[in-house]
Amino acid sequence: MAAAAELEKQAVHVGGEELPFVDIGDGNKLKVLQVKPGEGLWIVENIFQAGYEVQTHRHTGPVWGYTTSGAWKYKEYEYVNRAGSFLYEPAGSIHTLQCVEDATHVWFHMYGANINLDENGEVASVVDGSIALQGYLALCEAQGFGRPNVLVG
Amino acid sequence: MAAAAELEKQAVHVGGEELPFVDIGDGNKLKVLQVKPGEGLWIVENIFQAGYEVQTHRHTGPVWGYTTSGAWKYKEYEYVNRAGSFLYEPAGSIHTLQCVEDATHVWFHMYGANINLDENGEVASVVDGSIALQGYLALCEAQGFGRPNVLVG
Amino acid sequence: MAAAAELEKQAVHVGGEELPFVDIGDGNKLKVLQVKPGEGLWIVENIFQAGYEVQTHRHTGPVWGYTTSGAWKYKEYEYVNRAGSFLYEPAGSIHTLQCVEDATHVWFHMYGANINLDENGEVASVVDGSIALQGYLALCEAQGFGRPNVLVG
Amino acid sequence: MAAAAELEKQAVHVGGEELPFVDIGDGNKLKVLQVKPGEGLWIVENIFQAGYEVQTHRHTGPVWGYTTSGAWKYKEYEYVNRAGSFLYEPAGSIHTLQCVEDATHVWFHMYGANINLDENGEVASVVDGSIALQGYLALCEAQGFGRPNVLVG
Numbered sequence: 209m210a211a212a213a214e215l216e217k218q219a220v221h222v223g224g225e226e227l228p229f230v231d232i233g234d235g236n237k238l239k240v241l242q243v244k245p246g247e248g249l250w251i252v253e254n255i256f257q258a259g260y261e262v263q264t265h266r267h268t269g270p271v272w273g274y275t276t277s278g279a280w281k282y283k284e285y286e287y288v289n290r291a292g293s294f295l296y297e298p299a300g301s302i303h304t305l306q307c308v309e310d311a312t313h314v315w316f317h318m319y320g321a322n323i324n325l326d327e328n329g330e331v332a333s334v335v336d337g338s339i340a341l342q343g344y345l346a347l348c349e350a351q352g353f354g355r356p357n358v359l360v361g
Numbered sequence: 362m363a364a365a366a367e368l369e370k371q372a373v374h375v376g377g378e379e380l381p382f383v384d385i386g387d388g389n390k391l392k393v394l395q396v397k398p399g400e401g402l403w404i405v406e407n408i409f410q411a412g413y414e415v416q417t418h419r420h421t422g423p424v425w426g427y428t429t430s431g432a433w434k435y436k437e438y439e440y441v442n443r444a445g446s447f448l449y450e451p452a453g454s455i456h457t458l459q460c461v462e463d464a465t466h467v468w469f470h471m472y473g474a475n476i477n478l479d480e481n482g483e484v485a486s487v488v489d490g491s492i493a494l495q496g497y498l499a500l501c502e503a504q505g506f507g508r509p510n511v512l513v514g
Numbered sequence: 515m516a517a518a519a520e521l522e523k524q525a526v527h528v529g530g531e532e533l534p535f536v537d538i539g540d541g542n543k544l545k546v547l548q549v550k551p552g553e554g555l556w557i558v559e560n561i562f563q564a565g566y567e568v569q570t571h572r573h574t575g576p577v578w579g580y581t582t583s584g585a586w587k588y589k590e591y592e593y594v595n596r597a598g599s600f601l602y603e604p605a606g607s608i609h610t611l612q613c614v615e616d617a618t619h620v621w622f623h624m625y626g627a628n629i630n631l632d633e634n635g636e637v638a639s640v641v642d643g644s645i646a647l648q649g650y651l652a653l654c655e656a657q658g659f660g661r662p663n664v665l666v667g
Numbered sequence: 668m669a670a671a672a673e674l675e676k677q678a679v680h681v682g683g684e685e686l687p688f689v690d691i692g693d694g695n696k697l698k699v700l701q702v703k704p705g706e707g708l709w710i711v712e713n714i715f716q717a718g719y720e721v722q723t724h725r726h727t728g729p730v731w732g733y734t735t736s737g738a739w740k741y742k743e744y745e746y747v748n749r750a751g752s753f754l755y756e757p758a759g760s761i762h763t764l765q766c767v768e769d770a771t772h773v774w775f776h777m778y779g780a781n782i783n784l785d786e787n788g789e790v791a792s793v794v795d796g797s798i799a800l801q802g803y804l805a806l807c808e809a810q811g812f813g814r815p816n817v818l819v820g
Binding site: 217218219220222223224225241242251253272274276282285287289290291292293294295296297298299300301303317359 | 676677678679680681682683684700701710712731733735741744746748749750751752753754755756757758759760762774776818
């Protein structure tokens with residue numbers, strides 16, 4: 209039956225080497241694995257180098273971080289994410305990412321947007337999965353990786 | 362077993378008269394039914410009067426609208442929401458609510474935040490479930506309704 | 515830019531008369547509004563008549579019920595859902611729906627599956643959005659409504 | 668303001684050594700990191716040994732797998748999950764996990780339940796986050812790990 213076929217669902221595998229990491233400056237890297245724009249879902253993998261810092265932001269949905277190498281932390285907390293660390297960030301949480309060691313690998317599984325905040329806690333900008341995807345695709349092209357097959361939809 | 366008891370889950374009913382509507386200006390009203398801050402979930406019921414308008418905003422998560430009386434629309438679309446209308450707003454959608462008839466009742470089932478936009482499409486402010494809840498609780502107290510038992514958590 | 519266009523998102527309105535209600539027996543009716551098979555989301559509208567009963571089931575995801583007319587309850591609880599009632603059913607909740615008054619209208623906004631349970635609490639069957647959609651489409655055709663434009667995907 | 672404090676949200680870190688792995692037979696291991704029973708969310712980490720097999724099951728919500736070492740596959744597909752692999756399993760997908768190499772580490776980020784299927788594709792049993800948590804806590808106690816501090820709620 210047509211409806212059954214339409215609804216048939218397959219698990220999708222993306223091997224570690226299938227999608228390129230693009231350079232986002234100073235040897236820090238980004239790979240966008242999956243974006244469901246209508247759900248607000250975006251899943252990325254980053255490689256950070258020591259000293260890399262992400263602007264303070266508040267999340268509008270829950271976020272999870274899975275770290276597989278290196279070391280990074282939030283300026284607001286003492287704990288350090290290392291290989292094997294699990295991090296849960298509820299919607300509404302605010303923090304400033306700082307990378308502590310080179311070659312830090314993290315998967316971020318995110319819902320909603322990052323509301324970037326300036327020094328006074330005012331909204332400076334908003335970044336979401338669609339924006340991240342467009343940036344990733346543009347950098348892939350600019351850096352000679354062509355058009356990667358990100359899971360979108 | 363203790364764990365089983367902790368995990369036992371009950372359906373929670375909120376009757377139509379259980380929580381107050383607060384006046385948010387000009388006879389327009391708000392009731393906050395449920396907020397899960399960590400999920401970014403917020404569910405409200407509004408009563409709008411003809412001419413009421415909500416600032417243009419973009420959603421960071423999906424939203425659904427269930428209309429039970431009156432008439433309202435988005436300035437960007439032709440269709441009009443009336444009793445029985447179902448509305449699905451994917452994350453990333455942008456629109457400007459306008460109420461067309463008095464006594465328009467709508468349930469909004471929302472994930473994420475409203476990114477309010479100014480005339481140039483720049484971010485003017487951000488509203489989410491926690492902010493809506495705080496406003497609702499403050500108005501309940503100011504308008505003599507005490508502390509209502511919103512589902513939170 | 516192509517990527518931007520792909521990601522452009524529009525709110526989708528389904529007017530109260532746009533999709534048919536199919537008869538599921540004894541004057542009880544079903545309309546399927548939206549199914550996102552990969553998310554486990556299904557949103558339906560039911561019209562129940564007094565005496566209608568749904569097999570006891572446990573939900574694997576959260577569910578919300580928005581009632582607009584009539585009266586219905588869960589056998590396990592005292593409260594009665596009437597026009598204006600809001601109902602939150604966490605994942606894991608178990609209950610047996612009973613309709614109390616004719617012409618009871620309810621929107622159910624559901625994630626996951628209904629695990630139907632027999633008299634001993636054992637799994638009897640599983641119903642989810644894809645199964646509901648296939649049943650709805652088959653009944654639409656059998657009852658002369660053609661192929662309705664349910665939001666799927 | 669009290670409401671603000673109630674809603675303040677903190678990111679929660681679980682270091683790789685903080686929660687124990689319990690033995691679930693033949694050197695295969697399980698750690699339960701987070702369960703939100705009302706959302707149907709459960710996040711676990713497994714260590715599988717070559718030859719381990721999980722009963723064929725269908726998911727009622729979406730699932731993601733993040734592999735950090737070893738090798739495993741689904742009997743139904745050719746691809747092999749290795750260190751760095753990302754796997755997306757939409758709700759409704761059906762598969763049979765087989766571990767190919769010893770010391771295979773995977774994080775599974777899951778919504779909904781596993782509907783375990785027998786050889787005829789009939790429902791054999793249902794496993795969800797609450798059941799997994801109870802099993803994990805019982806094994807922790809039986810294996811001398813006391814009561815671990817799983818994120819629940």
